Amino acid sequence: MAYKISYKLIGWFSFIFILTAAVLNTIGLKRIENKIISEQVSLLYEEAQTISSEYLSNYYDQTSSLVNIRTQLSTVDAFLNVRIWAVDRNGTILTDTRNSDPSHYINLYEKVPELLNQNYIKNTTLKGILPDPSLVVCYMISSDQNTQGYIILIEPLENITFSARKNINVINVCLVILAVILLITFIYLFYVIVYPIRALEKGVHEYANGNFQYKINLKRNDEFKDLANSISYVGSELANLEDYQKKFIANVSHDFRSPLTSIMGYAQAIKDGTIPYEMQNKYLDIILFESERLTKLTSNLLSLNNIKHNGAILHITSFDMNNVIKTTAATFEGACMKKKILIQLLFEEPHAIVCADMDKIQQVIYNLLDNAIKFSPNNATIQIGTEEKNDKLFVSVKDHGVGIPAGSLHKIWERFYKTDSSRGKDKKGTGLGLSIVKEIINAHGENITVASTIDVGTEFIFTLPMSEKE
The missing domain is CATH 3.30.450.20 (PAS domain)
Known part of the structure; x- marks a missing residue:
């Protein structure tokens, strides 16, 4: 061009x-x-x-x-x-x-x-x-x-x-002078407009060919420089996206391969009669467990992809956050009984009316509580509390489990990320729960933070807008 x-x-x-x-x-x-x-x-x-x-x-x-x-x-x-x-x-x-x-x-x-x-x-x-x-x-x-x-x-x-010729010659001289001026102007315009367009075009071609490390360098301070920086930023984002896609495919392949291998192996063994009849229920439970894991992984992937690309469609209503927490905590009664875990509800007020999407916030509480139970030892205590400050409701979920290494705190929101300490304990996890939590809270225009100490525990705190009191 x-x-x-x-x-x-x-x-x-x-x-x-x-x-x-x-x-x-x-x-x-x-x-x-x-x-x-x-x-x-x-x-x-x-x-x-x-x-x-x-x-x-x-x-x-x-x-x-x-x-x-x-x-x-x-x-x-x-x-x-x-x-x-x-x-x-x-x-x-x-x-x-x-x-x-x-x-x-x-x-x-x-x-x-x-x-x-x-x-x-x-x-x-x-x-x-x-x-x-x-x-x-x-x-x-x-x-x-x-x-x-x-x-x-x-x-x-x-x-x-x-x-007449003398007059024309004078005009011709002026025309030559004008031509020189126009030539100088053309050279200037070439440097000011055409040269940077060439540089931008080269950068776009490099990115189109997959060279996302290419940098467009324009030694100037104008709109072309801003455009070059914007295109370079797009290149870096494409590089990150490409890296993310590679990791995403690798993680999805790994997380699907393991349960599928187990399901196929045990199913084939039962069909062939390799596994005795009296032991088949044990391996059928494993097949059922892995199937549930695949179902959960697929559901979480679809949910996260929908939020990421289409944006979370929020149905904002006023509801009692304390009731949502109570209802969600009740669904974990069986899991808590197995590990003898106690869930403490620490509410500053009996009722905490917020404006948000109740179903999605319930999913946030579910994911955070699910994580807390997984990484808490037997006979542990999990605390869930609400506190009102400056027209905001602060919701905390605190466990006394294994904790998260300081170097991993900024990575826990990434898809499929699991800390080394969680890999042996989280057999059923997909590594998507916290990513979904982050996307939902961001969609509400609110914040979520995490604080953790190894072998002491982890606390997640997020905010929601309080409903206007009548």
Whole structure:
């Protein structure tokens, strides 16, 4: 794309420059010539009037000789650089400032009668009388409505063309200067616009080819730099996503392979009769256990994927958080009896009315309590409490189990993550529970924190908005 832009800029620049120069040196030159001719006709006509009133009037009054008139007209010729004819009423040339031989003085009525009936002819040789095409201006001298003669001023068109060419040359010089300025501007625009576009394009191609480590470096501070940083950020996020996908596939494959291997192995053994009839119930329980684990893993994956990509669809209502905690805790009665675990409910107030999605918050409590029971030893105590502070309800779930290593605290929210200490104890876990908890709390615009000490216990605390009291 950048190459196309640069070629287009060069092409348009060249086209406009050549077109301007061509038009200027053809149509422009002709228009300037016509303008100069028009101005020169007016100027020469005024000069003819001046000559008539100041010089030829003396001749017609017989106060000046033709010789004196010729001398005076020659002086005007030298000043104006135009050929001057004095013509009598019959059309015969009386004097010519460029030819003093009377034998060459012709009768214009006989040779070019149309001349004396016009004010000017702009391109003529007067039927070969003049050596070069010229501008001829004719001024009639009259007195008491009687024609006394004519003043004819002749200027070669070569002089006018030369003047027009001088003007065009000045414009051409300006055009060249403008071209240089435009060239410098083009180079500047190339550096400011096209070069960074090339750099951005290269970066995008690198990312498209999977090179997410490529960095777009632009030594500037403008919108292109911001765009480069944004694209680089996208590259780093794609790199993280690719890494996450690899880990995700590896974890899913591992977590599905283990129970499937157990299910297939024991099912095949029962079918083949390898396992005695009296022991089949034991292995059927294992198959059932692994099937439940797969069902839970699939359900959690679908739930987390739906929240991550479509956003959690929240059905906000007002409800008593203390009742939700009581109801959820009651579902773990069997698990607690097996490990002789006591769940303590520490409520600051009998009722804690919050605004949230009750079903999803119940899932949060379920996941946190499920974790607490798994990682608590026999005869342990788990404490669940609520406390109101500044229009927020703080909910805590605290166990006295194995704890989480400090280096793992920031990783527990990742999908499939399990600490080394939990791998032997959490046979049924999927590593998705805390990820779901985090997504649900974030969807509510609230926060969840964790504090843990090895062999002492772990406490999760999250907030919910209190319902407005009526």
